[in-house]
Amino acid sequence: MTPREFFINPADYGLPTRDELVAYRIWDTHFHGFYGSQTPLEQYTRNNFYVERMGIERSISLEIGGTLDAPLVPSPHDDAIRAILEKDKDRLSGITPIDPGFPDESCAKMDKWIRNGPCIGIKYVGGNKSGITCSHPNNDAIIRRAAELNATIYIHTWLKVGGMPRLPGRDNNPGESTPMDVAKLAQRFPNVPMICGHSGGDWELGARAIRPYKNVSLEFAGSDPHSGSVDYAIKELGVDRVVWGGHGPSRSYATELGKVLDADISRADRMKIFGGNFRKMAAAIFRQKNLKIEV
Amino acid sequence: MKHIDRRSFLKNSLLTTAALSLPGGLAVTPAAAASAAPAGSAQATGLVDTNVNLFSWPFRKLKYSDTKSLVAKLKKHRVVEAWAGSFEALLHKDMDGVNARLAAECRTNGGGLLIPFGSVNLAWPDWEEDVRRCQEVHKMPGIRIYPGYQPFDLDHPDMERLVRMTAERGLILQVVFGMEDPRVHHPQITVGRVSSAPLIAALKNTPNARVQLLHFSGSVRGEDLNQLMKETSAVMDISRLEGNGAVGRMIGSAPGMTAGRAPVERVLFGSHAPYFPLETAILKLIESPLDAKQLQAIMQGNARRLLPRA
Structure with missing residues (x-):
C-alpha cells in the first residue's frame, strides 16, 4: 500500500481527510525520526511513510548532533544525518541537544550546529549526569546565546509522580526539568520565547506553572492523549501559546493529532497550534539561514 | 495519490x-x-467501540462525562455500538449499585447504542452474586474488571473461578490493563501493576472463555502477548497501541513487515473514550495501512463475532 492509499474515508468518520490535514500546514516540533534505534537512518526513511500519509508539512528533529542520551558526544551518524537535513530541507529541520551541566561546551555546540550549521534551535533533554535542570544559573549563557542566534528553545519537562511523600515531579530523572523550572528560567528571560515540552506530562499542573510567563508556549507530545487537554491549555494560556509535536515514531501521529482535533476550536485556531505558532517563533532563524518560510 | x-x-x-x-x-x-x-x-461501515466508560472519572471532569454528550460524540464519529463500563467500578464498594446505575443509564440515555458491561470486584465478598445480577437482573452480555484500581491482581485466587463462571454463563469478560499513565496518577493513589501471566494460565484451563484485554499492549519484549495469542483465544482492543502505524504493526500490515504479533481477527476497535479522545482511536485506523477487509474486521466484524448484534 502506498502512503496515500486509503481504504477508509476519514470524512465519513467526522475526521479531516489527508487533503485537509495538508491544508492545516502541520509542523511537527517534536520529531524523533533518528532516535532510539541502532539504525536511525533506516528508521527515518521508514517513518517517512507516515509523515507522508498523515500530511505532515515539516518535521523538526530533536536529535541533530550527538544523541539525546549524550548530547555533547558526536554520534557516528552525525554526518549522514546532516546530509539528510540538507537533502530534505524542504520538509525537515533540526535542533541540537545541549547539556546545562556544561554551558561552555553547549554554547560551542550551538555555534557549530546553529551559527555555522544547519540547526534552528536547541533542546534540553530529559535529564543529565550533573543533575542540572533548566532553572540553574548555568543556563543563562546558553539562553543568551540562543537569543543571539534567534534559535528556538525546546525544554523537555515532566512531572512524574513519586517520592515520599508522593508528589508530582519527585520521580523525575536527575536534571530532568519541570514546568516550574521553565517558569523560573522564563522569569529571567521574559523576552526569549521557549517551549515547555510534553506539557510537563501532567498538563493540568504544567499549564498552571507557566501561565504567568507569556514567553512560554506549551507542547503536548509524548504523553497520553487526554480529552479536554488542549481546551484547557487554550483557556489558561490562550491559543497563541500552544504548539504541536508528533513525537513519532515512538508515539503515533494519531495520538497527537487527536489531542487537537478533540478541542472545540475554530479551524484558524487549529492552524495556529498545528504550525502557525511555531512558524512565528522560528521565522527569524529561517530567514537568517535563507530557508523558505511562509508564516 | x-x-x-x-x-x-x-x-x-x-x-x-x-x-x-x-x-x-x-x-x-x-x-x-x-x-x-x-x-x-x-x-x-459503522464502528463498534468495545471500550468506553460512563459517569465521572474520579480525578478530573471529562468533556464527555455526561452520557448524552458522549453518545452524541460517538454518533458524530459513526460509532454504532459501544460497550460501556462505569468509572464508578474503579473505587466503589457497592457494585450492584454501580451496575444498576450503568444499566439504567444505558437504557435511558444510551441512544440505542450503549451496551452495559457491569463489573465485579474480586476483593469484595460474594462477588459471584454480582455476576449473577449482571446477567440475570441487568441483562448485561459481559463483565469488565479493573485490576489495579480494584484491589486485586490477576493472580487472585478467585480469578480462575471468575473466568470459568463467565464462560459457563456465556458472558464476555473484559480485563482492563490500565486507565491512566502511572506517571500522572494523583499522588494519593497507588495503583498496582497488572500481570498477565496468571490470566494466561486461567484461560488455558477454560478454553471456551470469551475474554478481551482492554488497554493492553504487552510487555516491551512481547512474550506475554505472544503467549496470549498462541495459547489462548483472548482478543484485544487497540486503545493502548502506540507509535506510528501501531495497528498495522500489530497485525503485520505495516510496510516491510511479513508477520504481525496478533492475527487481525483478534484485534478490536476500542477507544478508551471519554478519557482518551475518540478521534485518536479512529485516526489509528487511518494512519495504519489497512485494507478494506482488515478495516472491516477491526471496526466491527471481530466485535460482532464476540457479541452478535442484539
Missing part, C-alpha cells in the same frame, strides 16, 4: 461486510454486492 473515491470505498466496505457477515464465512460475489451498494456515505 491513489485516491479511493467514495464509491470504491463503499464497494470495498460493503463487500467485506457481506462476506464476513455470512454464516460459515461464505462470500457473496463482487457483482452481487456491488449492485446492492447504495450511493452516499450513509453506508460506510
Whole structure:
C-alpha cells in the first residue's frame, strides 16, 4: 500500500481527510525520526511513510548532533544525518541537544550546529549526569546565546509522580526539568520565547506553572492523549501559546493529532497550534539561514 | 495519490461486510454486492467501540462525562455500538449499585447504542452474586474488571473461578490493563501493576472463555502477548497501541513487515473514550495501512463475532 492509499474515508468518520490535514500546514516540533534505534537512518526513511500519509508539512528533529542520551558526544551518524537535513530541507529541520551541566561546551555546540550549521534551535533533554535542570544559573549563557542566534528553545519537562511523600515531579530523572523550572528560567528571560515540552506530562499542573510567563508556549507530545487537554491549555494560556509535536515514531501521529482535533476550536485556531505558532517563533532563524518560510 | 473515491470505498466496505457477515464465512460475489451498494456515505461501515466508560472519572471532569454528550460524540464519529463500563467500578464498594446505575443509564440515555458491561470486584465478598445480577437482573452480555484500581491482581485466587463462571454463563469478560499513565496518577493513589501471566494460565484451563484485554499492549519484549495469542483465544482492543502505524504493526500490515504479533481477527476497535479522545482511536485506523477487509474486521466484524448484534 502506498502512503496515500486509503481504504477508509476519514470524512465519513467526522475526521479531516489527508487533503485537509495538508491544508492545516502541520509542523511537527517534536520529531524523533533518528532516535532510539541502532539504525536511525533506516528508521527515518521508514517513518517517512507516515509523515507522508498523515500530511505532515515539516518535521523538526530533536536529535541533530550527538544523541539525546549524550548530547555533547558526536554520534557516528552525525554526518549522514546532516546530509539528510540538507537533502530534505524542504520538509525537515533540526535542533541540537545541549547539556546545562556544561554551558561552555553547549554554547560551542550551538555555534557549530546553529551559527555555522544547519540547526534552528536547541533542546534540553530529559535529564543529565550533573543533575542540572533548566532553572540553574548555568543556563543563562546558553539562553543568551540562543537569543543571539534567534534559535528556538525546546525544554523537555515532566512531572512524574513519586517520592515520599508522593508528589508530582519527585520521580523525575536527575536534571530532568519541570514546568516550574521553565517558569523560573522564563522569569529571567521574559523576552526569549521557549517551549515547555510534553506539557510537563501532567498538563493540568504544567499549564498552571507557566501561565504567568507569556514567553512560554506549551507542547503536548509524548504523553497520553487526554480529552479536554488542549481546551484547557487554550483557556489558561490562550491559543497563541500552544504548539504541536508528533513525537513519532515512538508515539503515533494519531495520538497527537487527536489531542487537537478533540478541542472545540475554530479551524484558524487549529492552524495556529498545528504550525502557525511555531512558524512565528522560528521565522527569524529561517530567514537568517535563507530557508523558505511562509508564516 | 491513489485516491479511493467514495464509491470504491463503499464497494470495498460493503463487500467485506457481506462476506464476513455470512454464516460459515461464505462470500457473496463482487457483482452481487456491488449492485446492492447504495450511493452516499450513509453506508460506510459503522464502528463498534468495545471500550468506553460512563459517569465521572474520579480525578478530573471529562468533556464527555455526561452520557448524552458522549453518545452524541460517538454518533458524530459513526460509532454504532459501544460497550460501556462505569468509572464508578474503579473505587466503589457497592457494585450492584454501580451496575444498576450503568444499566439504567444505558437504557435511558444510551441512544440505542450503549451496551452495559457491569463489573465485579474480586476483593469484595460474594462477588459471584454480582455476576449473577449482571446477567440475570441487568441483562448485561459481559463483565469488565479493573485490576489495579480494584484491589486485586490477576493472580487472585478467585480469578480462575471468575473466568470459568463467565464462560459457563456465556458472558464476555473484559480485563482492563490500565486507565491512566502511572506517571500522572494523583499522588494519593497507588495503583498496582497488572500481570498477565496468571490470566494466561486461567484461560488455558477454560478454553471456551470469551475474554478481551482492554488497554493492553504487552510487555516491551512481547512474550506475554505472544503467549496470549498462541495459547489462548483472548482478543484485544487497540486503545493502548502506540507509535506510528501501531495497528498495522500489530497485525503485520505495516510496510516491510511479513508477520504481525496478533492475527487481525483478534484485534478490536476500542477507544478508551471519554478519557482518551475518540478521534485518536479512529485516526489509528487511518494512519495504519489497512485494507478494506482488515478495516472491516477491526471496526466491527471481530466485535460482532464476540457479541452478535442484539
